[in-house]
Structures are given as C-alpha cells and as structure tokens.
Amino acid sequence: MSLLRRLAAAARPPVFPLVGDGGRERARRLRIDRRLRLVASPRHATVLLVVGDLPPDLVQPAQRVGDQVPAPRDVVVWSDAAHAPFPDAIPVAAGADPAPAVVDLHRGLMTGERASAPVIGPAENPVDWQGVGPHGQGGEGMMGGKPYGRPMASMGEEGRDGLMLDRYPVTLGPFLPWMPPGLSLDLELQGDVIQSLAVRVPALRCPEPVPSPGPPRARRHLGVVADLLVVLGLDCLAERVLRLAEDL
Template sequence: MVLRRLAARRPHVLTIAPAPLSDEVLRLRLAVEAELSRRRWPVADSPADADVVLLAGTPGPRLAAVVEAVWATVPAPRVRVAVESVAGIGPALDDAQERLRGGRRTWSDSDDERQHGRSADTAMAGLADDDRDGLLLDAVHVALGPVLPHWPSGLVVHATLAGDLVTDAHAEVLDAPATVGAGSRGRSPLGPDRTRLDVLTRLLALAGADHLAEGARDLRDRDPAPGELTAFGRRIARHRPLRWATRGIPLVGDPVGERTVTDRVVALGRALGTSLAPPPRPTADKAARTLIGLELGAARLALAAMDPDTGLGAGPVAAFAPQGVGHHHH
C-alpha cells in the first residue's frame, strides 16, 4: 500500500515511441515529454525504475514485441497506457495515476505473466547473436536499443563488441522500410532551434549535465524570450564539465560536419537564436558506422550527438554470425 501511494504521487514514466516516420509521431513524442515535464513526473531510467509504461504512437509488430517484453520486467505497482494523439496525453496520464492509487490490475498484468514473462533482452533475441564462450575478450554480438535512455526512437544498433570496444555496427529501424523516400523526409517540422534543443536535451542528459538538459527541454517546449537562446548557447560553450565528458570522442567520416562530440555540442549551442539552417543529421546506417572503434559509453554519447534521423528508415539487417569460425578472439 505504501509503495502504491509513493508511485502514484509522482510516477516514474518509461516512454516508448516508434520511429518518427511521420511528423505526427514526432510531435506526439515531444508533447508527451513536455507534459511529463510540466507535471514534474520523473523519467524512468530503465524498466526496473518505471511505474508507468507509456506507448506514444502505434507500434509495428517488431516494436510491439519489445513493448510486451519490457512490460514483463516492470515491477508492481505498474500501469501501461497508450496514446495516439496529443489530446489524449493528459487523460491517459490522469488515468494511469488513478490506477496506481487504486491498485487496479492493468492489461497483461497476470501473476502467470510476471512469473514466466520474457525479459527485455529476450525480446531482442531475434535481432542479435551472442557469441561469448567465456573468454574475456571474445567478440560479442549484441543489439542495442530500442528502449534505452536518451536513445533515438525505433533504432536498434547491431554491434560487435570486443570487451567494451565497438568493432562493427549496423543500424535497423524497427518496422521501417529500407528507405522511406527522400521526398517524405529530410526536413524537421520543429524548425532549426527546436531541432537543436531536442538534440541537446538528450545529449546533455546522457552526459550527466542534468541542469543544462532541463534548460534545453524547457526552451524546446515553449516560446523563448529574445536573447534566451543565445544566453543558453553561451552557457553550453562555457560548461567545462560538459567539455570534459565529451572530449576526445571523434565523429569519424564527417557525419554531421563536426570532428568531435565536443565540437558538435558547441556548434549546436552557438547556432541557437541565429538564422542558420537546422543541424545536419545522418541516416541511421551512417551514424552506426561512425561508432566503430569507440568504447561503448563514448559510442552512446556520439550517437546522441549525431541524433540520426530514424524517420529516414533503415531496413532489417541479418543477425550477426561469425564467418567461417565459431568465435572471434581478440
């Protein structure tokens, strides 16, 4: 009963959204984040931290399977809700809070499922091969995403790891065709500054600059007063802990026009409040290839900095399998 009251007061929310193959899906995800910020409901860092699982949009079959598996790992008390329009966000969150208060059982919430439910890792079993045989530096084939904090919606990166080093990587956008079509995307419905602030919100949070991330989210979700954007950009450029957290992480292959994550952060900040075009964003495939050679933590920061446009699509890729031998050794 005590846990239920605590969970209902300020529920931790895990939001899962499909790839933004349309502008409406992107706007829905942003509206959900804005409403959670307005209510001061914390964002869950993982399924284990969640009280509410919120599905923003209609998932395809691959993402739907991931949602079911993630749901099975969320501890009680828990509630799952789905929203398909901006107008439905407030009522859905109100309903979730009421259900947490009342302890009403939610769909798929049976004792049998909780005892025998699959884990989130199992949900990705069809997307990756695990090639570990107990040796410390074996090549391990893993699927990263699509439900990770500050991770692009719908993206799965199929990676080969040697220890924590990414030695190969390919991208898949769940339930998306191989190519959505150049005429259907390639622009942001947010405009230049809101696009930059959306990138910075996730990148700053992942880098541990929580106050700056909150500032970026606040500016993204409202109409800033004159000079606010420029002042915020200067704060980012002067923030030494942020420079330290991102220093030395390269962006190989010129995916966004900057050579390092630090350069990307500074460029995004300095462009705020200017008349510059929206920042370039690579395709999911190009972003994934840029991660090769990076340690896993640095790869997460690089991916957040590039903010690949998953709305451009990236079709299914085959699960990794070593060529000719049972294992890769390093």
C-alpha cells in the same frame, strides 16, 4: 490503507516512454512536465507510456519492454492509431494531455484499486538451449547458446595485442530513450573495444518532416541538444534547454 501505500500514491508516477513514429517531440516535452517523472529504464517505472504509432515490426519488441515493467504496472497509449500492442491499455488521443490519465492510473495501482496489467509474452525461452549440447549441457560446447534469450560470450583475438579475450554480443534498442525511435545497434564488445557493429533503422521508413526555418526548426535543434545532454547525464541542463525551446 498503509502509510507506505499512501505515500507511493501521492508521489509523481515513474514513467518509461516508449516512443514510436511521430512521438519524439511529444516525448521530449514530457521531460519538463512536473506531474510526471521520466525514468531511463522500464525496471524503474510503474506506467509504460506509448507515445506515437508503432509499426508492425516493433509491436513484439514493445510488448517485451512492457513485460519488463515490474508489477503493479499498466500501460497508457498516447496515439490515434487504430491498433495498439497492448489491448487493455488506457487510450489517450494524440492531441490530448496524457498526464491526468497517467497520474490516476499510478494512484490506482499504488492503492490497490486497479489490478496490475498481465504479462503478454510467453513464459518460455525464446531460443532452445537447455540440453542441446553434446553432453546434455546447455548451449553448444563450452561456449555459445542463448540462455533465456541472452547470448553468452565467446573467445576471440583482441586486435591490439593478440590476446584471446571474451567477445560479448549485445543489442541496444529499439526503444532506448536516448536513441532515435526504432534504431537498433547490434554490437560485439571486447573489453572497451567495439569489434563489430550493425545498424538496423526501421524508423527510416517513416521519416519525420523537417520543420520550416524559424522557431519550429530552432525548437527541433534544441531538442536534439537536449537529447545529447541526457546521454551525458546532464538531465537538469537538458530540462533548461527544453524550456528554452518551449519559450520560442
């Protein structure tokens, strides 16, 4: 085994948490677990950790996120759900500690003892766009089309000065770590201006119970503060807040 493989196997595993129903509090606690290193993007992970239960309408988006993790990769499902969107994932009960399974999985991937998880999604464009234009080009006319599922910008008037500028549609969610699980935002951006916004919140169908007054509710509030600090890039301060919440 090469020195590079040994060093990679000994490092803390980079983990992307994919949070479902009932998993937000557990996902927060992972931030203060020194055995793991949470990352902000699946492109920086080797292990995808599914925390909580995924409703049926989030299974396909979850699989798309899993396919974005670069090989070698694999999945751990930290849930008691009877079904999982990743059939070959390593299961961990909701009441158990997932870190040992994640560390062992990462070590096996880095040493080559465990094969990388296969791609689940189809290797084809989600939207037909090649050759659909009037002259055989991709998209429709000079604008439009969704090459490889990514919408292209279109021209529109900018309300402040009347200039015609590019408008770019983008969807945020439903698994951004700093947003509530299941929340999706459909935005249309024009420079630094949000021209339109649509909110999709499937998570409202499964609301989490509000803790009773006292330490449980204080821990919930501190967890929300920690989420805000992560958005602001103050990860170290967010960890301090979460450790304070654990001590209550």
